[in-house]
Amino acid sequence: MHSRRDAIHTGLGLAAALALPLGPAFAQSSRSGAAMRKPARLRQGDTVGLVEPAGFTDDTFDLALIRQTVAAMGLVPKVAPHVGSRFGYLAGKDRERAEDLNAMYADKDVRAVFAIRGGWGSARILPYLDWATIRANPKLLIGFSDITALHMAFAARAGFTTIHGPTAASAWTEFSWNAFRPLVFDAQTPLYGPLKGSEDRLVQRGGQVRTFRPGKASGRLLGGNLTVLTALMGTPYLPSFDGAILFIEDTNEAEYRIDRMLTQLALGGVLRRVAGVVFGQCTDCRGNGPSFGGFTLSEVLKQHLEPLGVPAFQGAPIGHVPNQVSIPVGTRAEIDAEAGTIRILEPAVA
Structure with missing residues (x-):
């Protein structure tokens, strides 16, 4: 399963927290056939936010390598304030991790948001997300594994496309990059x-x-x-x-x-x-x-x-x-x- 493989065709070849009120009314995307809004494509030089909605990464070398990876994509990384924090096995307390995500969607300079890693904890922040701000600012959310909680919540409550793909800390092999770039930079349909x-x-x-x-x-x-x-x-x-x-x-x-x-x-x-x-x-x-x-x-x-x-x-x-x-x-x-x-x-x- 971990063996090297050829490229494929890609166009280029808290019980307490969950008991909280759900917040203001929202237009939920309840029908599977409902049209989803499209976030803006990424362009070289765009600023992208780096957040940790779940597990933590507190090694300074690892964080430097993650920033280098994003820079190698031609993008400018903007690290959220609580990245590198630790609260047990989480990257900060629930409200802190939610605040980081909310801030990235409110920041007009940020064009997309990368989850640094998965682990566990994304579901814990769902009650604290500012859904009005997120809906008003459609930006690609990128990541997989535990980030599934955010992908599903965004589909239900924000109504725009997200990307289930490598996190910022993933290996980003040539294969994965060649599958990602045409999709989000070039708006291709692979x-x-x-x-x-x-x-x-x-x-x-x-x-x-x-x-x-x-x-x-x-x-x-x-x-x-x-x-x-x-x-x-x-x-x-x-x-x-x-x-x-x-x-x-x-x-x-x-x-x-x-x-x-x-x-x-x-x-x-x-x-x-x-x-x-x-x-x-x-x-x-x-x-x-x-x-x-x-x-x-x-x-x-x-x-x-x-x-x-x-x-x-x-x-x-x-x-x-x-x-x-x-x-x-x-x-x-x-x-x-x-x-x-x-x-x-x-x-x-x-």
Whole structure:
């Protein structure tokens, strides 16, 4: 799963906190087919905010390297005040992390916002976000893993596109950069396909597509990390999945826990609403117990996805892997479950 791969087609080849009032009225994007607004595309020299909505990064060398990475993109990093702070395993207290995000969306000089890393904690700040200011200032939010909580909340309450892709602290391989740049700098509509393996073996394991139900389907892309997504069930921060293309990924989860979370999505009515499903990568998703007598990940996925009767496949380059594509959350796309492709149907940015 971590092996080097060829480039694909990208156009270029707190219970207490949650009990708080929800704040002023807002226009929630409740319908999956509702048009999402487009943030401005990034341009060379743009200032981008760096925030830590979840876990902390307090090593000065790591933070310097992150700033260098952003500068190498041709962008100017602006570090939020509480980056480098620590409150247990979080990058500061909940209100502090929320204040950083609010400030970046209020700052007219900031053109986009990068999450430095994931971890855990983004959901804890949702009640403290200034949704009126965020809605009034559509800017790309970029990150993955725990940032799924923000992607889903933005889809439900802000109504503009965000990018499920590498965080600022990610490896940013050539592959990931070549998938990100055309999408957010050039407003292209890429086609993402299965990766070709580069292993020294007659038949490659990497890049294999497992089709659970063939066919094509279109809808707006919604999803992210499976664990974080299911944790939002029953909250006001989950958008409608009616007619959506659900994409999910995870890491370090045993097969039975993947089973449990998919069961939760099914019982909660999410799975029966979608037009198609893409399961990306599940890094190190294998239980520590004896393998005999248990279900494999593919068997678990087949049990849940095949009966849905909609196109569904496993193997997209989405998730906790060095080479990952950037998925524009809320943008319309078409999947081909037999070919294992995701075609973006509209620009993610204006």
